[in-house]
Amino acid sequence: MSSFYTVYWKELQDHFTSWRFIFILLVVLLASLYAVFVAASNIRQAVTGSTDFVFLALFTTTLSSTASSLIPNSFLALMAVLIPIVGITLGFDAINSERNEGTLSRLISQPVYRDNIINAKFLAGGITISILLLSIVLLVSGLGIRLIGLPPTAEEVWRLLFFLVIGIIYGAFWLGLAILFSTLFKQVAVSAIISIAIWLFFAFFYPIIFQFIAQGMGGSSDTQASIIRNYQTLITLQRISPIQLFNESTIVILAPAMRSVSQMLQLYISDIGNYLLPTPISLGQSLLSVWPLLVVTVLLTIVCFAMAYLKFMFEEIRAT
Amino acid sequence: MVMVEAKNLTKVYNSSTVVDCLNLKIDEGQLYGFLGPNGAGKTTTILMLLGLTEPTSGTGFIAGFNSSREPLKVKRITGYIPEKVGFYNDLTARSNLIYTANLNGIRGKQAEMEVARSLEDVGLKEKTNSLVSTFSKGMKQRLAIADILVKRPKVAFLDEPTSGIDPAGIAQTLDLISRVAKENNMTIVMSSHQLSQVERICSHVGMISKGRLLAEGSIEQLGKKAGGGKFAIEIQLAEITQDIVDAIKSVRGVLNINRGENTLNIVCTDDLRREISRVISDKNGLITQMKLQSYGLEDIYMKVFKEA
Numbered sequence: 001m002s003s004f005y006t007v008y009w010k011e012l013q014d015h016f017t018s019w020r021f022i023f024i025l026l027v028v029l030l031a032s033l034y035a036v037f038v039a040a041s042n043i044r045q046a047v048t049g050s051t052d053f054v055f056l057a058l059f060t061t062t063l064s065s066t067a068s069s070l071i072p073n074s075f076l077a078l079m080a081v082l083i084p085i086v087g088i089t090l091g092f093d094a095i096n097s098e099r100n101e102g103t104l105s106r107l108i109s110q111p112v113y114r115d116n117i118i119n120a121k122f123l124a125g126g127i128t129i130s131i132l133l134l135s136i137v138l139l140v141s142g143l144g145i146r147l148i149g150l151p152p153t154a155e156e157v158w159r160l161l162f163f164l165v166i167g168i169i170y171g172a173f174w175l176g177l178a179i180l181f182s183t184l185f186k187q188v189a190v191s192a193i194i195s196i197a198i199w200l201f202f203a204f205f206y207p208i209i210f211q212f213i214a215q216g217m218g219g220s221s222d223t224q225a226s227i228i229r230n231y232q233t234l235i236t237l238q239r240i241s242p243i244q245l246f247n248e249s250t251i252v253i254l255a256p257a258m259r260s261v262s263q264m265l266q267l268y269i270s271d272i273g274n275y276l277l278p279t280p281i282s283l284g285q286s287l288l289s290v291w292p293l294l295v296v297t298v299l300l301t302i303v304c305f306a307m308a309y310l311k312f313m314f315e316e317i318r319a320t
Numbered sequence: 321m322v323m324v325e326a327k328n329l330t331k332v333y334n335s336s337t338v339v340d341c342l343n344l345k346i347d348e349g350q351l352y353g354f355l356g357p358n359g360a361g362k363t364t365t366i367l368m369l370l371g372l373t374e375p376t377s378g379t380g381f382i383a384g385f386n387s388s389r390e391p392l393k394v395k396r397i398t399g400y401i402p403e404k405v406g407f408y409n410d411l412t413a414r415s416n417l418i419y420t421a422n423l424n425g426i427r428g429k430q431a432e433m434e435v436a437r438s439l440e441d442v443g444l445k446e447k448t449n450s451l452v453s454t455f456s457k458g459m460k461q462r463l464a465i466a467d468i469l470v471k472r473p474k475v476a477f478l479d480e481p482t483s484g485i486d487p488a489g490i491a492q493t494l495d496l497i498s499r500v501a502k503e504n505n506m507t508i509v510m511s512s513h514q515l516s517q518v519e520r521i522c523s524h525v526g527m528i529s530k531g532r533l534l535a536e537g538s539i540e541q542l543g544k545k546a547g548g549g550k551f552a553i554e555i556q557l558a559e560i561t562q563d564i565v566d567a568i569k570s571v572r573g574v575l576n577i578n579r580g581e582n583t584l585n586i587v588c589t590d591d592l593r594r595e596i597s598r599v600i601s602d603k604n605g606l607i608t609q610m611k612l613q614s615y616g617l618e619d620i621y622m623k624v625f626k627e628a
Contacts, residue, residue: 006422102406106467109370109400110423111392316373318363318402 004116007107011124015090021128024089028082028136035075036140040147053256055152056159058144060255075140076254080246081203083167086132087174088195090125094118095182095312096191105317118312122172122179122305129171133164155283162253162287169297170246174199176304183311202241210238245297249290256281321383323348323475323507324369328378331364331531338364340531341378346509346524348474351501353518354511355621356528362511363403365528366477369509370400382475396424399468399476399506403483405460409453413444413463416452417470424471431470438469441503442496458489465496469504476501478510482517490514494521519617527624535624543615546623550575553586553593556609557600560584567599582608 015021039061043054059075095118098104108114137160145151152160177198181191214234238244281289326344330337339361346352356362367373369380371391380387382394407416414435421431439445442462447455455463461481468476481497482490498521501508512518518525519539526536535542557564560579568574568584573592578585586596591612600607615623 002425003423006419010419101409102402102404103408105372105402106400106405106407106420106464107423108372109395109398109402110420110471111395111425112423113392316367318367318373 003110003112004120007112007117007120008124011121012127015124015128020089024086025132028086028132029139031078031082032075032136032140033143035078036144037147039075040144043148053153053156053159054148055141055144055150055156056254056256058140058148059160059163060251076247076250079167079250080243083129083133083171083246084174084199084203084243086129087125087171087176088178088192088199090128091121091175091178091182092192092195093182093188094121094125094179095308096186097182097188099186099317100188108317114313115309118179118183118309122175125175125179126168126172129175130164130168133167133171137164158283159253159256159286162283163250166246166249166253166290166294166297169294169301170242173242173297173301173304176301176308180304180308180311183308183315202243206241206243210234210241213237239293239296242297242300245293249293249297252281252286252290256283256286321348322346322381323350323383324352324509325381326365326369326378327381329365329368329375329380330377331361331368331373332376338531339368339375342528342531342533344526344533344536346507348507349501349505350507350524351498351522352507352509353522353525354509354528355513355515355518355525356511357513357625360528361531362528363479364531366400366479366509366511370394370398370477372400396471397474399471399473401461401464401468401476401478401481403479405464407452407455407460407463407467410451412449412451413439413455413466414448416463417467420467421470426471434470434472435466438466439463441469441500442466458485458493461485461489461493462496465493465500469500472504473506475507475509478508480512481510482512482514490517497521515617515621525617527621529625534627535620539617539620542617542620546615546620551588551591552613553588553591553596554609554611554613555584555586555596555600555607556582557584558582558606558608561603561605564600564603564605567603568596571595571599 036058039058042061043057061074095104098107107117141152141160174195178191178195181194182188185191185194239248322345324344324346326342329339329342329344331339342361342365344365354362354365364373368375369382369387371380371387371394374388382398385393385397387394407413408419411419417435417438418431421427421434426434436445436448439448442465444459444462444466447459452460452463464481478497482493485493494517497508497510500506510518510522522539524536524538525542527534535545537545560582565577565579565584568577568586571588571592572595573589574586574596575589576587578587586592593610593612597607597610
């Protein structure tokens, strides 16, 4: 166990002292401060119906109504796009850079179980993501309290905590994916580019592709049964994207007034008024409805990490 | 005590046999040169002995520990310097070695002490707090030696420890290796294809080609074997007379004499230089030069690989 902690501490130290971590922290921090700042100035228009969860509205209020749907336009949407980048940044060279530098063969010739190395790397990345997200949420909340002069209620604090948990799991998925590519590909550049490509695809291209499919299917249906059937197919299709899983689950947690924010709902229901329920759902009910999404995200993370783990355990490491 | 042992070690990659039924015994305190051309299976053998690669069949033992069954015990007492050894460039020499020490369960003050000792041993004391990225290749190689010294291993495997280093650096590194081995009573297995280097510091060698061990033993023994148990003496004389030649012929053990203009090439069963020089001086001959032709590692190597 002690060698596990040795590797873990070294990795953690590496993360926190690396330029790329400082850089990504700054990017995330600036983006989220900006988002909350703008949200705070729009909050009067945003909070119309009930005055519950005003504080949480800071995180979900869109920055401008005219912005294209492709550009993240709330704190939540920003997080959906930036957390993957954090995960990828911390994991894309976890194994292959050590292999290229020749430190890996020195490392495995020490009395260390091989799985301790990859486990420690994953844990160190996960803890780094957690610390980063926690500090971002705290900073943003602090700014929010200053801006709107309203402290969060107990339930809002709970909801923010659950948001953090979802964010960490989401980040861990991208970390696991990046570590997987770092074990699969010898070159650091290749593993970085492939991780980024997958992120780009789900963040920007998949929604476009999906919209095409949704529009095609939405137009052809006439009976109620087929509408529902189409709707379910579309939801499944949409949930292929891990980003969508995050979006859906966090919006339910942070915007209890909305039951679901599936994009295709907006295609079916043009009147946004119907979209907001008169009464917000309770925390328990919110958790219940995001539970399956969360399980899927955890599962994806485990699959990625397990593949990386197996690849790393059974490959031969030689320094040539 | 046998420190390193290979019993029928075999490694097959995709139906090509890289190491073929290798048997090897290396005694404690030996400096063992592991010779062979590129791709002969030297590195694979070392990796199997270290427990870093699973042998297809056969077993490796380090100090009696089974390399595949008890890899952690093996790694605790074994140092390994891979061919392309690397360090964390953004850390200092000290931090790199502290990490190694911690991984070996040496912590705190003790780790600091061991690291300071190791760095001093290899002459990198002033570089303790320099970033490894500022190190030259030769310095990195010395740091690698310090890195294995931290855990005070019983056995060290050095894979091509001198590749890519300048001649002065090579001499320095080799001296360092043999000094360190003596001081710490370490068994060292050094793979190389630089024969002159191996000859300088190793007492024993094993020659491997296509995964098979072709010859093994002390360089002296192998030299004798390569000569077929015969000795060749070359003598240069101021003047050669038939008298002298006959006198030499009568010495016991002389098998054959080849007469050149000023030189005599004598083949005999033993080192008969003393006897021969005595009979020459008895006949008033003047020896200008006399030498025993010995088989160097290079001759042995060439002979072994020609036969294979």
